[in-house]
Amino acid sequence: MLESLLEALQFSPHNIPLKLQIAKLYMQQRSFAEAEQQLIEIIDLDNNHLEAKYELANCFYKQQKVTAAEVLLEEIIKKKTEKKYLELLCYCQINQENYSDAQETYKELLELDANYENEDFDNVLKVNTTTREPDFVDEDGLSFLKKPTTNFASIGGMDNIKKEIDLKIIKPLEHRDLYKAYGKKIGGGILLYGPPGCGKTHIARATAGEINANFISVGINDILDMWIGNSEKNLHEIFETARKNTPCVIFIDEIDALGANRNDVNKTSGRTVINQFLAELDGIDADNDGILVLGATNAPWHLDPAFRRPGRFDRIIFVSPPDVEAKAAIFNIHLQEKPTETIDYMALAKAAKEFSGADIQAAIDVAVETKLEASFKDGIPKPLSTKDILKAIKKIKPSTKEWFVSSKNYALYANDSGLYDDILAYLNIKK
Numbered sequence: 001m002l003e004s005l006l007e008a009l010q011f012s013p014h015n016i017p018l019k020l021q022i023a024k025l026y027m028q029q030r031s032f033a034e035a036e037q038q039l040i041e042i043i044d045l046d047n048n049h050l051e052a053k054y055e056l057a058n059c060f061y062k063q064q065k066v067t068a069a070e071v072l073l074e075e076i077i078k079k080k081t082e083k084k085y086l087e088l089l090c091y092c093q094i095n096q097e098n099y100s101d102a103q104e105t106y107k108e109l110l111e112l113d114a115n116y117e118n119e120d121f122d123n124v125l126k127v128n129t130t131t132r133e134p135d136f137v138d139e140d141g142l143s144f145l146k147k148p149t150t151n152f153a154s155i156g157g158m159d160n161i162k163k164e165i166d167l168k169i170i171k172p173l174e175h176r177d178l179y180k181a182y183g184k185k186i187g188g189g190i191l192l193y194g195p196p197g198c199g200k201t202h203i204a205r206a207t208a209g210e211i212n213a214n215f216i217s218v219g220i221n222d223i224l225d226m227w228i229g230n231s232e233k234n235l236h237e238i239f240e241t242a243r244k245n246t247p248c249v250i251f252i253d254e255i256d257a258l259g260a261n262r263n264d265v266n267k268t269s270g271r272t273v274i275n276q277f278l279a280e281l282d283g284i285d286a287d288n289d290g291i292l293v294l295g296a297t298n299a300p301w302h303l304d305p306a307f308r309r310p311g312r313f314d315r316i317i318f319v320s321p322p323d324v325e326a327k328a329a330i331f332n333i334h335l336q337e338k339p340t341e342t343i344d345y346m347a348l349a350k351a352a353k354e355f356s357g358a359d360i361q362a363a364i365d366v367a368v369e370t371k372l373e374a375s376f377k378d379g380i381p382k383p384l385s386t387k388d389i390l391k392a393i394k395k396i397k398p399s400t401k402e403w404f405v406s407s408k409n410y411a412l413y414a415n416d417s418g419l420y421d422d423i424l425a426y427l428n429i430k431k
Contacts, residue, residue, distance in 0.1 A: 001025065016042050016049065023055055032063050033373055050076050058088060063372060064365060066095050083112055094124055100219040151209040154333070155202060157326020161317055165190070165207055168315055169292055173211050173247060189281060189293040189312050191255070193300040194319035195403040197358025200296035201253060203319065207294065208249040216242055217251045220258055224273070232276040239280045239291070246290030255295035256302040274304060281312045298403065300419070301410045308419075318422035321356050321400050324349045330360050331389075338368070339383040351390055354398035366392035 002025045009018055019038050026035035036059050042052040053076050060069035070092040077085050086109045093102035103125050109116050152162050168190060172179050192200040201217075208215035216238060223234045242248040252258065258277060281293060295313060297303065307313050322330060327349035335343060352360060367388045374382050408427060411420035424430070 002029075014045055016045055016052075020052060020055070023052075023059075027055065027059060027062075030062075030379075031376060032059050033376055035059050036063075048079075050080055054085060054088070061088060061092060061095075064368060066092050070096075081108070081112065083109060083116065086112065087118070090118075090121060094121070099125065099217070100221050104221065149209060150202070150206045152206050155199065155206050157322045157329055158199065158203060158319070161192075161203060161319060164315065164317055165203070165210075169207060170211055188314060189295065191300065191303075191307070191313040191316045192294060192296045192319050193298070193316065195321060195356055195400040195407075196298050197356035197399055198319050198321050199357050200319050201251070202357070204249065204251040204294040204296065207292075208251075211247060211249075213247040213249050213292075214242070214245045215249050215251065217253070219253050223252075223258060231273045235273070235276050235280055239286070239288075242291050243286055243288070247292070248290065249292045249294060251294045251296070253296050254298075256297040256299045278306055278312070281307075301414060316419060318420075318426070320422070320426050321354060321398075322360075327352050327355060327360060330357050331364075334361055334364050335384065338364075339371075339381045341383045341385045343384070343389070344386045347386055348389055348393070351393050354400050355393075355396070356398070356400050359396055359399055363389060363392045363396045366395055 002022065005018060005022050005025070009015065009022065012018060019042050023035045023038035023042070026032070026038065036056065039052050039056040039059060042049055043056065046052070053072055057069040057072040057076070060066070060072065070089065073085055073089040073092065077089065086105055090102050090105040090109065093099070093105060102121075106118075106121050106125050109118075109121075155162070168188070192203065194200065205215060205217070218238060223238070224231050238250060242250050258273065281288075283291075293313075295307075300316065308316065324346070328345040331343070331345050331348045331352075352363065355363070364384075367384055370388065370392070371382045371384055404423075404427065407420065407423050408429070411423040411427075412429070415421070415424075
C-alpha cells in the first residue's frame, strides 16, 4: 500500500491528504525519519494544518526529541484544545519530570472529559488512596506527598554539598537525644543556589531519600493563585501536611519567585504571601520540629533578606557545576541500561567543560538521536561509543556560562556579607 501511495505522490506531489496518509504508514512501520520528512513538507505547504503538526509532535516524541514535541504541542493547543493533544503533552512533561505542569495538563484533560482515564498518569500524578491517608490528597485528588526512592548514592559527585547536608540534616535525625539535650530543634531551612541544571532538585529529593523522610515537592504554580487569599491558604496546607507527616522535607523550586524582596513587590497581595511564608517558616502557630525546608533558586540576590535570618534559611549552599569526577559519574549514571561500547568516562568528563548535569543529559540525547537514525535501517540498536558522545558534546553550548556572567557581578559588587564568596572561589577570582 505504501509503495502505491508513494507512486501516486509522484503525480501529485502537493497532495496533502496523500502525504499525511503516507506519513501515518511510515509511523506504523516506525520509520520515523521518513514520516518526519513528509510531515514537515505538509506544514511547509499549509502552516495551519494541526493534524500534521500533531503527528509531527508524536513523531518527535517517538524519537525522544521531547522538547521539540512539547513546543509544537503548546503551539497547537493555543489554537485548538483536543484530548489527544493534551494527552501527548502530558506524556512529554512526565518524560522530562516536569510533574507540576503535567498535573495541570492532566487536570485540563479531566475537565475536558470527566470519564477520561489513564493508568500511566494515575501512577505518576495521582495518589493511591488504598495506601495513603486522606490528608495526603489535595482537593483535586492529586498527590504532592511522596517517599523518594533516590538517595546520595544515586548522585554523582557533590561531596561537599552532601557533607553539609549530612551535618545539618542527617546527623540531627541520627542523634535526636543529643540535640534535645542542648535544646536544638531538628529541621530548619537550607537554600540551594547555583546555575540551572546542576542538580538542585535532585539533591533535595535524594536528601529526603537518605533520611527516609516524606517529601513534598512544590513549584510556584502549586502555591500562587489568582484569587486573593488562596496562595496563603495553599502555603498553610503544605506546611500542615508536612507537620502531620514528620520527618518531612518540603522542597520549593524557584523560591525567589515566592520570596522576592518586599521592596520590589508593589502589590499588597504579593507582600502578604511573603509574610505568610515567613510565618510558616517560623512556626508561629505550630511546631516545625522535624520539618526541613529546602529552597532552590538560580537568583538568590532577589530573595528578601528576611529569609536569610537564622532559624529560617540559615544555611546557604552553592551548587556548582559538577567537577571532572562528578561529570564522569553523571555520564556513567545516564548511560546505564543504554546500548554502549566500552566508554572512557573521564575523556567525556574532560571534554564537557563548564557543562551542567542537564547539559550532559542533552549531549547524550543528541548522541542517541544519531544512533537511532542509523538503527532505523535494520531495526537493530547500535551501541554508543566514546567517539559518538564526544561529537555530541561539541554540538552543545554550556548553559552555565550566562549565569556566571550575571552572578559574578553580584559576587563582586553586592557581596558585603560574603554570601557569594563561593562563586568567586569557583571562578578563581580574588576580591
